[in-house]
Amino acid sequence: MNLENDLKRVLRRESPPAGFAGRVLERIEAEQTHRRPVWWRAAAASVTLGLLLGGYATHRVVEHRRGEAAKEQILTAMRIAGEKVRYAQQEVQQIGTPRP
C-alpha cells in the first residue's frame, strides 16, 4: 500500500453540482442590485444630513421667535403692573390729604 498514491486518488479535484457557475453569477447579480453605487450613497447621506441640519435650524428659529414673543409678553405685563403700582402709590399718598 502506498499512502501517498492513495491520498492523491482520494483527494482529487471534485466537480460541484451542475449549474455552479450560474449560481455564482446569480449571487453576483443579486449583490449588485442590492448594492448602490458609492456616489448614490454619498448623495443620500448628504440629503439626510441636509434635512437634519435644516430641521434643526428651523427648530432653533421657531424657538427663538417663541422666546422673543414670551419676553415681549412679560415686558408688557411688567409695564402694566408698574403702572398699577404707580397708581396705587399715588392713591396711598393721597390718603389723608383733603381732596379738592
Added chain:
Amino acid sequence: MTAIVPQTFDFPTALTRAQAGDHEAFADLVEQHEGMVYGLAFHFFGDRSRAEEVAQDAFLQLYRNLGSIESDAHLLFWLRQVTTRRCIDVQRRVKMKAVSLDDAVELRAADKWQDPLLDRRLKQLVQQLPDVQRAVVTLRYQEDLDPSEICRIVGMPVNTVKSHLHRALQALRRKLEKQS
C-alpha cells in the same frame, strides 16, 4: 517587393475579458477553476452544501477583487489561498465535524478498480485530521503542491508546513495499520 510579416495578435484571455466587465468571461473563469476550489472545500469539510457555500464565497470575493489579479498564475494562487483560508476560518467559527457517509460513497463510486472500503476509510481519516493539517494535506495531494508553495498559501513557515504534513501522514499510517 513587399515582405509579408505574420502579424501576431494576442486574444484577450478570459481573465482580461472578465476584468473588462464581461460576465460570460467570468463564468468561464468559474468553470475553469470550480473543480479546484470546490474540491479543496469538499475535502476540507466533507460536506457538499458547506463546500458549495465556501466555493461560491471564494468566487464572489474573486469578482470583487478582479482588478488586483495580475495573471492566470496569480489567479490560481489567489483562489487556492482564499479558499483554504476561508475553509479554516469557517471551520473555526462553526466547529462542525460532519462527515457525510453518502458523499464518501458517492465520491468513490467511479473507482470500481480500487478498494472502495479503503478509500472511504482514508477519506474519513483525513476528515479527522486537525484543520490545518487537513488543509495542508489537501493542498499537497489534490493540488500536487510542494511545501514551499503551500507555505505561501497558508501563511506559515515552510518547516511548519513540512511538520504538519509529516504528522498528518504519520497519523494516517498509524490509524490505517491499526485497522488492517
